[in-house]
Amino acid sequence: MFGHKTSFYAVDVAKRGVKETMKQAFGAWPDNLTFLCKPGQDVCENEIETPVDILFVDAEHTFDTTMAILNRWEPWVAKRGTIIMDDVQYFQVKQAWWQINHPKAVVQCGIGGIGIIEIG
Ligand SMILES: C[S@@+](CC[C@H](N)C(=O)[O-])C[C@H]1O[C@@H](n2cnc3c(N)ncnc32)[C@H](O)[C@@H]1O
DSSP states (O other): OOSSOOOEEEEESOHHHHHHHHHHHHSSOOTTEEEEESOGGGOOGGGSOSSEEEEEEOOOOOHHHHHHHHHHHGGGEEEEEEEEEEOTTSHHHHHHHHHOOSOEEEEOOTTTOEEEEEEO
16 A cells, blocks of 8 residues: 555554544454554554554544544654544544644544544
8 A cells, every 4th residue: 555564553552442433434354464563642653663554543532632632643654644533523623633733634434423533
């Protein structure tokens, strides 16, 4: 897809939660996905392979946590890489969504939609 082995991460404090959302968003648990079971804002660069092509995150739905996760991961995402975020039309996540200055789109899915951000 990106001309090399895709660096694809999902981060969630619980595998059960992200599994359900992954199925909703992608129809399945992708084979090439690396799952990090911890708060997205606490991941360190030495735990992952950069640059990251795709990050999937479905977090705590507060403004501060959403912004903390986006700010932490953005420098690690490849040029033309993507952050996919669940529930971007949901309460405080929506406020964080408005702050993002990259090209972005919402796919209507579930209650809060799936947001796709292209890091350019
Ligand atoms: C409200 S649930 C998502 C519900 C799901 N999107 C749905 O529509 O049914 C929030 C998810 O965020 C995860 N989560 C909470 N805090 C997080 C954090 N700081 N980093 C990553 N994931 C987190 C939870 O484990 C859970 O899977």
